[in-house]
Amino acid sequence: MSDSVSEMALDQLFREARTFNAWSPQEVTDEQLHQLYALAKFGPTSANASPMRVVFVKSEEAKARLAPHLSDGNRAKTMEAPVTAIIGTDHEFYERLPQLFPHADARSWFVGNQPLIDTTAFRNASLQGAYVLMAARALGLDCGPMSGFDQAGVDAAFFAGTAVKSNFLIAIGYGDGSRNLFPRSPRLSFDEACRIA
């Protein structure tokens, strides 16, 4: 049982965090990306299956490979971001279960049941993408998540020969709030989205 984190942390993680569309040139170091994953990996997944695979697109060469597959509205800002994480979904995640869930034969729960494999992979890789986003914010980084891209093109460019499919993208860096930061859009009220039964 814990207390709430500080009001400042709640602001940083949720209330004041924004989706940025312009980026300061300040670098994100490889060490920061390792720190980010060292937090995000602890987020829970079904049977600890951990189906997320990530490519952190950072070099000019890798950015050039990503660029043609981005929607027109996402291209310029993504090239400006110091790093863009391609959050991928491994549809053969179950091959890792003997390592990740060693106390039961969890692999056998999935093999041969493709709908269960695909649903579990997509749900849990999406959860893990959210953990990456929250971990980045916790470390003081800003994010710009995007799903406007050609999935097949990104898969061919970054995941060829694997069972990994791109899920969504997260630009990561230090947001420049002076450019293209839109007013926050409205959210659904509690009563519009939730009920207590």
Added chain:
Amino acid sequence: MSDSVSEMALDQLFREARTFNAWSPQEVTDEQLHQLYALAKFGPTSANASPMRVVFVKSEEAKARLAPHLSDGNRAKTMEAPVTAIIGTDHEFYERLPQLFPHADARSWFVGNQPLIDTTAFRNASLQGAYVLMAARALGLDCGPMSGFDQAGVDAAFFAGTAVKSNFLIAIGYGDGSRNLFPRSPRLSFDEACRIA
């Protein structure tokens, strides 16, 4: 640009947080559930579409409606939890876009494209479920996420007559670490899950 949140907050959110399977009887108040949603709602979604719908199962009556649809391994612990959130996915989320994304006709991007609707709904409701989990932890609550349940049964019991489908469950309360708390399972290393390109 922000600093990292405190080491204690990083522990609470990621490094020391655990999936609990036993619960203290301490209540989770309706006010806490409102606080939780008031944080989680700010997490980003595609076109701000916010497709998550939540039923917080709290009353004995609602728990009794949920129980028959849980997998055998999840039933007793879920009945013990003070609250279980049914994270639902609204497959007609696009009808809210005139409210949620008022600066463009985003509804028209989806209507008639069922694969895009379903993928966007499932990905983004899953992201929002992760935001609920992280918001609960940020507020000092513990979580026990689960996907072992009969989706059609839960849908009929809680979402009849709507386009909402159950996605996954999160038991919420104050974990009892003295019972059924398993050693933390291993995670994939950075090099197993990620690469910097």
